[in-house]
Amino acid sequence: xxxxxxxxxxxxxxxxxxxxxxxxxxxxxxxxxxxxxxxxxxxxxxxxxxxxxxxxxxxxxxxxxxxxxxxxxxxxxxxxxxxxxxxxxxxxxxxxxxxxxxxxxxxxxxxxxxxxxxxxxxxxxxxxxxxxxxxxxxxxxxxxxxxxxxxxxxxxxxxxxxxxxxxxxxxxxxxxxxxxxxxxxxxxxxxxxxxxxxxxxxxxxxxxxxxxxxxxxxxxxxxxxxxxxxxxxxxxxxxxxxxxxxxxxxxxxxxxxxxxxxxxxxxxxxxxxxxxxxxxxxxxxxxxxxxxxxxxxxxxxxxxxxxxxxxxxxxxxxxxxxxxxxxxxxxxxxxxxxxxxxxxxxxxxxxxxxxxxxxxxxxxxxxxxxxxxxxxxxxxxxxxxxxxxxxxxxxxxxxxxxxxxxxxxxxxxxxxxxxxxxxxxxxxxxxxxxxxxxxxxxxxxxxxxxxxxxxxxxxxxxxxxxxxxxxxxxxxxxxxxxxxxxxxxxxxxxxxxxxxxxxxxxxxxxxxxxxxxxxxxxxxxxxxxxxxxxxxxxxxxxxxxxxxxxxxxxxxxxxxxxxxxxxxxxxxxxxxxxxxxxxxxx
Ligand code: NOJ
Numbered sequence: 001x002x003x004x005x006x007x008x009x010x011x012x013x014x015x016x017x018x019x020x021x022x023x024x025x026x027x028x029x030x031x032x033x034x035x036x037x038x039x040x041x042x043x044x045x046x047x048x049x050x051x052x053x054x055x056x057x058x059x060x061x062x063x064x065x066x067x068x069x070x071x072x073x074x075x076x077x078x079x080x081x082x083x084x085x086x087x088x089x090x091x092x093x094x095x096x097x098x099x100x101x102x103x104x105x106x107x108x109x110x111x112x113x114x115x116x117x118x119x120x121x122x123x124x125x126x127x128x129x130x131x132x133x134x135x136x137x138x139x140x141x142x143x144x145x146x147x148x149x150x151x152x153x154x155x156x157x158x159x160x161x162x163x164x165x166x167x168x169x170x171x172x173x174x175x176x177x178x179x180x181x182x183x184x185x186x187x188x189x190x191x192x193x194x195x196x197x198x199x200x201x202x203x204x205x206x207x208x209x210x211x212x213x214x215x216x217x218x219x220x221x222x223x224x225x226x227x228x229x230x231x232x233x234x235x236x237x238x239x240x241x242x243x244x245x246x247x248x249x250x251x252x253x254x255x256x257x258x259x260x261x262x263x264x265x266x267x268x269x270x271x272x273x274x275x276x277x278x279x280x281x282x283x284x285x286x287x288x289x290x291x292x293x294x295x296x297x298x299x300x301x302x303x304x305x306x307x308x309x310x311x312x313x314x315x316x317x318x319x320x321x322x323x324x325x326x327x328x329x330x331x332x333x334x335x336x337x338x339x340x341x342x343x344x345x346x347x348x349x350x351x352x353x354x355x356x357x358x359x360x361x362x363x364x365x366x367x368x369x370x371x372x373x374x375x376x377x378x379x380x381x382x383x384x385x386x387x388x389x390x391x392x393x394x395x396x397x398x399x400x401x402x403x404x405x406x407x408x409x410x411x412x413x414x415x416x417x418x419x420x421x422x423x424x425x426x427x428x429x430x431x432x433x434x435x436x437x438x439x440x441x442x443x444x445x446x447x448x449x450x451x452x453x454x455x456x457x458x459x460x461x462x463x464x465x466x467x468x469x470x471x472x473x474x475x476x477x478x479x480x481x482x483x484x485x486x487x488x489x490x491x492x493x494x495x496x497x498x499x500x501x502x503x504x505x506x507x508x509x510x511x512x513x514x515x516x517x518x519x520x521x522x523x524x525x526x527x528x529x530x531x532x533x534x535x536x537x538x539x540x541x542x543x544x545x546x547x548x549x550x551x552x553x554x555x556x557x558x559x560x561x562x563x564x565x566x567x568x569x570x571x572x573x574x575x576x577x578x579x580x581x582x583x584x585x586x
């Protein structure tokens with residue numbers, strides 16, 4: 001019996017391109033499509049399988065492009081549609097798939113629909129695409145309920161009627177310039193289906209779904225409890241606008257649409273939910289293909305926490321036949337070098353505000369980040385690499401306040417500096433800013449200032465040094481492609497999971513996705529060791545004591561030097577082949 005090849009996305013390494021900070025070709029200090037196009041060979045050489053591009057649509061940039069004014073165009077500051085098409089063709093020609101960002105929960109206040117809604121009277125079809133409600137209190141001066149914006153303050157803003165008098169309120173779970181759509185409205189559903197087809201027909205391979213856990217709101221919009229989101233693990237909490245069961249019906253319709261294409265298109269969910277069990281609901285076989293694993297991202301660098309996260313991820317994904325993903329950072333979270341530079345396990349470290357009072361040890365942070373990427377790339381499933389992680393970039397924690405653009409800075413009354421520190425433009429070459437990010441003679445400096453110390457971290461500098469973090473990523477990605485245990489290029493030919501518990505249990509914790517079977521190996525306290533079949537093992541030492549390699553191990557790669565007596569030192573990871581030496585596959 002011949003078996004269908006394993007779908008590419010089940011073990012893909014996807015590189016996240018925060019386009020405004022990736023590469024600037026026209027010298028205005030802002031990354032663009034032409035810059036990305038020129039750097040495609042860099043990405044192909046790095047050895048990733050796909051790229052995900054953060055929103056590139058026309059946007060007033062109230063929230064870094066997540067306030068979309070037109071879903072079928074490219075922002076003029078970034079390029080044109082023909083340029084985007086050329087980039088896509090070139091990416092495909094070099095073996096890279098391309099995912100875009102779809103923002104379905106809200107639109108910009110400059111979007112034609114919202115402008116029309118403001119001009120239209122209460123109760124009109126134009127307003128019914130959004131969530132407009134009368135206010136509370138005798139004069140309607142109070143918001144319709146107690147929901148709060150993710151960026152601080154009320155989630156409601158009042159608009160004026162045609163006669164200038166205060167009128168209804170509209171809902172925005174994010175900034176006031178990001179008005180929530182009403183997903184019970186069929187016009188909204190049809191419009192997003194058409195938007196997806198527009199990009200799929202151009203050849204885009206899939207979408208990352210922004211705020212996938214937020215589209216459905218409880219009928220009647222009841223008040224929310226005051227517990228933050230995601231709430232602490234424990235009893236499931238029903239929330240009036242996060243992770244509601246009704247969202248899944250939307251994703252079933254999207255999956256059917258994506259599956260209509262001959263080369264089926266794929267989705268990855270951004271869903272901040274309460275537990276890995278709840279996350280697995282988004283990746284049931286007739287819903288979204290994969291979801292970001294934020295549980296892993298937030299796990300402190302401690303053996304027990306990481307092991308628990310891996311086990312729960314494998315178990316919950318296996319139960320629905322889905323492929324797990326692994327991620328260490330993105331454009332919303334603190335860079336891993338800076339996160340791991342802090343004492344671990346004190347509290348979840350997601351934003352700058354969470355860690356800024358904890359003293360950093362950046363050398364330790366980098367050492368752990370290098371070990372973490374070897375761990376991540378050895379696990380079953382797919383992985384996401386945020387641009388600059390391959391250079392070991394730290395968070396820029398001291399950006400001057402006058403350059404901060406994150407809406408959270410203003411909306412939190414200057415208490416949260418926000419996410420700009422992980423969005424600083426990439427240093428490509430040279431010894432001074434703009435480090436090759438912009439061309440010589442650029443008319444403007446990079447839109448966020450790069451630290452002078454990044455001269456040691458440029459692509460140019462690291463490409464010449466095999467011991468650099470870039471060198472580590474390149475070697476690890478090449479090994480991952482070659483080694484059959486890691487889902488290497490042609491996989492083992494096993495078909496896609498059938499969606500119903502194929503695996504799910506026992507010590508093996510198989511991911512059920514046709515990749516080298518995963519099993520834990522005995523390891524000293526504070527270390528993790530696991531095998532993938534055939535003949536591969538990964539050992540990660542998170543303890544202070546050295547760990548001895550198994551006697552039948554041959555070293556493939558290490559995140560840092562071993563000790564003189566060939567032990568794996570603290571905060572170091574290695575990949576080895578196991579078994580009789582003559583049979584080692586590489
Ligand atoms: C998640 C995005 O990643 C983030 O950058 C954005 O602010 C919110 N969604 C709102 O769209």
